[in-house]
Amino acid sequence: MSEQPGATVAHLPVAYADTSADQLGFSLDAPLQEPLAREDGEIDGITVSVRLLGASHQVVVDDGAQRICETVACLPDVSSALPETFQQSGYLFSSRIERATDDQMAALVEQLGVRVTEQMASGNPSVMGVFPGNPHAVTAIVSESTAEQISWHTWHTYPQAGDVVITTSVIHRGAMRA
Template identity: 85%
Template sequence: MSEQPGELSASVTRLPVAYADTSAAQLGFSLDAPLQEPLAREDGEIDGITVSVRLLGASHQVVVDDGAQRICETVACLPEVTSALPKSLQDSGYLFSSRIERADDDRLAALVEQLGVRVTEQMAAGNPSVMGVFPGDPHAVTAIVSDLSADSISWHTWHTYPQAGEVVITTSVIHRGAATA
């Protein structure tokens, strides 16, 4: 299901809001923040497990729900998200890692092009994925790419900050059969 205003392609959306976050240092992390109204969203299901990838401005939420347990990963600049973004976290079959990379304009341009292709390919393969492009800077994007397999559910995110020359990259994995919360 696609809920994307101003679509550029099936999975790349021109977001209708100004870029709000100013740097990677502002991002917080939560596994239990309340659901936020997404600007763009893609949902999918594998073996009764629902995966919803959601763009929240320059932030994201990924919700994985198997009917008994739900994880709601939120990386955002929100009042409800007060924990600092961890470099790594492991909890009951859930693994999270993040890193910040420096990127000049040329690297950002190449990354945005690669992300558009990757998001489109993953959507074509049936994996919920989405990318939002903010007005005013074609390199200001947030992207989520998921991969659903028999053994795990994983997703990668990219939050670009062209004005600071930064990219925040996160990787999350839930091993199937393990508790998700």
């Protein structure tokens, strides 16, 4: 495992397990996975852990009374297909797949590195991992917060197919304490 707390970009030691966008699944109750890289932080008493997996990502949000564990991955415990939208008691998830040329993918990866660095500097757990073999094969997670909600955005790039899976998740703070 190559956890690198505080590192802006983690160079991951394994090839990614999900090799195309259509292999990703979604779960809120998959078991915790051993991350290849992670960043943990606290936002107003709520713990946020963003984790990169060889099979994509997990984000764990815990306020001490309630825990949400979002997993978007290619794993046996994650059998539900990746939904375009999902909503459940104050939690909202959305995903989409975009096409990108090699130049667009390179620009996106550069922008993600900047965004991850900025969010880490502002105290929001964020991480980007580069998989071996292609500098544009990345997974990035950026968390943000406001007085009303905690949100995170992820990007899973598949340069060999020209696909980018983008997810957005929002937890309304009142729902965490309800």
